[in-house]
Amino acid sequence: MSVLASARPLATLFFMIFVGVTLAITLLASRRNRSKSDYYTASSRISGIPNGLAIAGDYTSAATFLGVTALVFSTGYDGMIYAIGFLVGFPLMLFLVAEPLRNLGRFTIGDVVAYRLGEGPLRVVTATSTVVICVFYLVAQIVGGGKLIQLLFGVPYAAAVVTIAALMLVYVAFGGMLATTWVQITKAVLLLVGSVVMATLILGRFGFDLDALFRAAVAAHPKHLAIMAPGGLITNAISTVSLGMALIFGTAGLPHILMRFFTVPDARQARTSIAVATGFIAVFYSLLFVLGFGAIAVIGKDLHYHTASGAVAGGDNMVALYLAHALAGAPFMGFIAAVAFATILAVVSGLTIAGASALSHDLYARVLKTGADDAQEVRAFRTGTVLLSTVAVVLALAFERQNIAFLVGLVFAIAASANFPLLILTIFWRQLTTPGAIAGATAGLIGAVVLVILSPAVWVTVFGQASAPFPYTNPALFSIPLAFVVAILVSLATRRRTASQTSFNEIIIRSEIGALRTEVT
Amino acid sequence: MTDDLPDLVRRLRRARLTLSLALTATVALAYFLYIGLLAFSPAAFATPLRPTATTSVGIIAGFAMIALGFASTIAYVVVANARFDKLARAVREATSVSA
Numbered sequence: 376m377s378v379l380a381s382a383r384p385l386a387t388l389f390f391m392i393f394v395g396v397t398l399a400i401t402l403l404a405s406r407r408n409r410s411k412s413d414y415y416t417a418s419s420r421i422s423g424i425p426n427g428l429a430i431a432g433d434y435t436s437a438a439t440f441l442g443v444t445a446l447v448f449s450t451g452y453d454g455m456i457y458a459i460g461f462l463v464g465f466p467l468m469l470f471l472v473a474e475p476l477r478n479l480g481r482f483t484i485g486d487v488v489a490y491r492l493g494e495g496p497l498r499v500v501t502a503t504s505t506v507v508i509c510v511f512y513l514v515a516q517i518v519g520g521g522k523l524i525q526l527l528f529g530v531p532y533a534a535a536v537v538t539i540a541a542l543m544l545v546y547v548a549f550g551g552m553l554a555t556t557w558v559q560i561t562k563a564v565l566l567l568v569g570s571v572v573m574a575t576l577i578l579g580r581f582g583f584d585l586d587a588l589f590r591a592a593v594a595a596h597p598k599h600l601a602i603m604a605p606g607g608l609i610t611n612a613i614s615t616v617s618l619g620m621a622l623i624f625g626t627a628g629l630p631h632i633l634m635r636f637f638t639v640p641d642a643r644q645a646r647t648s649i650a651v652a653t654g655f656i657a658v659f660y661s662l663l664f665v666l667g668f669g670a671i672a673v674i675g676k677d678l679h680y681h682t683a684s685g686a687v688a689g690g691d692n693m694v695a696l697y698l699a700h701a702l703a704g705a706p707f708m709g710f711i712a713a714v715a716f717a718t719i720l721a722v723v724s725g726l727t728i729a730g731a732s733a734l735s736h737d738l739y740a741r742v743l744k745t746g747a748d749d750a751q752e753v754r755a756f757r758t759g760t761v762l763l764s765t766v767a768v769v770l771a772l773a774f775e776r777q778n779i780a781f782l783v784g785l786v787f788a789i790a791a792s793a794n795f796p797l798l799i800l801t802i803f804w805r806q807l808t809t810p811g812a813i814a815g816a817t818a819g820l821i822g823a824v825v826l827v828i829l830s831p832a833v834w835v836t837v838f839g840q841a842s843a844p845f846p847y848t849n850p851a852l853f854s855i856p857l858a859f860v861v862a863i864l865v866s867l868a869t870r871r872r873t874a875s876q877t878s879f880n881e882i883i884i885r886s887e888i889g890a891l892r893t894e895v896t
Numbered sequence: 897m898t899d900d901l902p903d904l905v906r907r908l909r910r911a912r913l914t915l916s917l918a919l920t921a922t923v924a925l926a927y928f929l930y931i932g933l934l935a936f937s938p939a940a941f942a943t944p945l946r947p948t949a950t951t952s953v954g955i956i957a958g959f960a961m962i963a964l965g966f967a968s969t970i971a972y973v974v975v976a977n978a979r980f981d982k983l984a985r986a987v988r989e990a991t992s993v994s995a
Contacts (some may be wrong), residue, residue: 452941455958456934462962463927466969470916470923474976589950603952604942605934612935619931623924643981650973657966661959880901887908888984 378679378700378708379527379689385709386527386716393561393717394542400557401550411752414551415482415732416637421553423644425560427651430635432559433725434461434626434652435566435659437718438519438783443660444698445691447667448675451592451602454667458660460619464626465656469649472627475802477636477645478889479882484633484794485737488801491882493809495742500816502737504793505630507820508786509730510766512631513723515782517771519692520719526689527696527712536771540764543723547731548760552638555724562714562721567655569699569714570662576702577669588665591672602671614848618784621851625787628794631729642889670698677701727763734759781832784849788827792819792854800862802886805879808866815862822857826850904990908983915975919968930961 412418421429439461447454480487485501517539524535546554581587589603596602626632636645674680680697682688687697696715700708735755740747747755797816800807827833829845901909933940934954941954 452952452954452958455955456931459927459930459958459961459965462965463923466923466965466972467920469969469972470920474912586949586951589955593950600942600950603944603950604954605938612932615931615935616928619927623927642984643977646973646976650969653966653969657962661962664958883901883909884905884987887905887912888987 378697378705380529381705382696382700382708382712383528385706386712387709389710389713390528390716393565393713397542397546397554397558397561397720400561401546401554404550404554404557407553408549408551411736411749411756412482413553414753414756415728415736416634417552417556419638419640421556421638423639423647424651425556426635426639426644427648428563428655429556429559429638429725430632430648430652431655431659432563432566432721433631433635434656435563435718436516436722437523437715438516440566440570440663440718441523441692441695441715443663444666444670444695445687447664448670448687448694449691450606451596451598451668451671452605455664456605456615457622458663460622461626462653462656462660464623465649465653467623468627468632469646469653472633472798472802473636473645473649474642475886476633476798477639477642478886479802480637482634482637482736483732484630484798485733485741488797488812489741491801491879492807492812496813497809498737498741500813500820501794501797502733504789504816504820505733505737506730506763507824508630508789508794509726509733509763510770511782511789512786513726513730513763513767514770514774515779515786516719516723516726517767518774518779520716520723521771521775523692523719524716526693527716532775533772536768539719539723540768540771542720543727544760544764546720546724547727548757552728555728556638558724559721562717563655565714566718567659569711570659570666572707573695573699573702573711574662574665574669577665577673577698580669580673585665588668588672592668592675594672595675596671611847613852617847617852618849620855621784621787621791621849624795624851624855625789625791628790628798629786630733630790630794631725633794633798634729634732666695666698670694674698674701723767727760727767730763731756731759734762778836781827781830781836784832785823785827788823788849788851788854789820791851792823792858793817796855796858796862800859800866802882804863804866806866806870807862808869810869811862811864811866814865815858818861819854819858822854823850826854902987902990904983904987908980908987911983912976912980915972919972923965923968926961926964930957933957 408414443454443458476487479490485498488497488501517536520539521532521536525532546558581591593599593602639645639648674697680688687693696708696711699711735752739755740752793816796819797812826845827850829843830848831843834840834843941952941957943953945951945953945956
C-alpha cells in the first residue's frame, strides 16, 4: 500500500483542480441555461469536433480504461477482442442511424419514434428502456468507481459513492447539457493525453520496436507465447458471436450516445462528430493494447506491485495505475488516478442526463402532464436527476459486495435488442405500426433481461445455482432477432387497423434533408 | 412504394442507402469474419508474422480491423459531405420547404 499512499497527495490535488474547473464550467453554463432545450441539448449549438470529443468522453469509461488494460495484462490478446467490438459499433451507427436521428428528433429517441407513430404508449416504452439502461449502467460505473476511489484516496466506500453522485447531480441539474459536454471534453482530452504519454514511455523503453515489447511481455508473462493469440475468452463460438452482436449493435442503441446527435445543429455536424469520436476511440483502444502489453513487460514481475501470493495488490483494476508509477513515479500515478476519477464522473453525468431527459420529456411532459410549459419541464428534469442519483446511490450501496460484472453486458444487450431494432424499423420500414413497434421493443427488452438472468453470470455467479438454463454469456444473438420478428409480425397483423401518425414519405423526406425540423422555441 | 416521392428525394435516398448498406456490409462482414476466425480457428491467429517475429497474425488482424472501422467512417463522411449535402440542398430548394 506504500505505492498507493505515495501517490495520494498529488492525486487529491489533481482531482481538486478537475472538480474546481468543472464546477466553474457548470456555474458559467447555468447562467446561460434558460429553456428546456438548453438543458437537454445545449440548444443544438455544439459543433462537430467538440461533440465528437464528448461522444468519445461518454463512451470511454473508467471501466474500459482500467478494465481493458487489466484484461490485456492478465490474458494478453483477448483484451483486443473487446476493444474491437467497442469500436466497430461506431461506423455502423454512422451508416445507419446518425443522420436520420439528427433529422427526425429533437431531444430523445422517443421523439424520433413518436414523430412517426403513436405518442403515448411508445413514449412509455422508449423511456422505460432508456431509464433501465441508464440505471444499470450508472450502478455498474458507480460501484466500480466507488471501490476505486476507496482504494485510491483512502475514503470509505459510502463516502466515495455519495461524492460521485453529488458531483454528477450538480453538473447535470444546474449545468445541463452544456456543462456535461464540457466535462466530457475535458475528461476525454486528459484521458488521451495520459494514455499517449504512457504508451510513449513504454515504447521508448523498447526502442520504439513493437516486436521488442511483445518479446519482453512474452518472457515476463506466466502464459508466455499464449498471450499473443486468442485464449480463454473464446470458449464457445455462439457466446463469442452473441457478445460481438451486443457490442456492435448495442452501441447504436445506447441512449447517452444517441442523445449526442441532438446536440449538433445538422446532419453534417453529426457526421463530423462520429468521425472524430471513431478516430479518438481507434487511437485510444490501440494505446490500451500497448499499455496492457507494456504492463506485462514492465510490472509483470515487479514484486512492489504484487501481494505475497502473486496477485496484483488492490485488484487487477490497479494495473494501469501501477504502470504509471513504474514509468514515471508517484506524481504521474497521481495524475492518472485523478484522470480515472474524472472519467467516472463524466460518464455518469452523461448517463444521468439521458435518463433524466427520458423521464421529464417523454414521461412527464408527453404522458403524465401533456401541455406542461417550459419551466415545469425543466423542474421535472431536475427532479428526474435527483431521482436517478438517489436510485443509483441506493443500488450502489446495496450491490457493494455483489459480483455485478454482468451489468455492462446486460446494458449492451438491452440497447441492442430494444432500442436498435425499434430505430432501424422506424427509419427504414414502411409497414411498421404502433402496436408492432411497442411489441417488438418490449419483447427485446424483456427477452434480454430474462436471458441474462438465466445466464451463468447471474444464475450461477449471483444466485449460486449449479448450472444455468441459458448457457451463453450474452443474449443478443437471440434477443435481437426476437425483437425484429415480433415487431414485423405484429405490424403485419395490425396494418389495416392502425394508420401511422405521419406518412412514411414525410419520414423519408425529413430523415434525408431535415428541412421540416421545427426550430427551437 | 415510393411513387409519390419527389424524384430528387428518391435519388438522394437511393444514393445514401447504397453507400450506407455497402459500408455496413463491409464492416459487419469483416467483423464477423474476424470473430468467426477467433472462435473456430484460433491457431491461425497464433501464427507468427515472420518466423523470427513474436508479433502474431492475430495482432495485425486486430489492428487492421480497427483501421478498417476508422477508414470506412472517413469514407462515408467524405462522400456524404461532397454529395449528399448538395443533393439535400437541391431538394430543399425544389420543394421550397423552409427550415
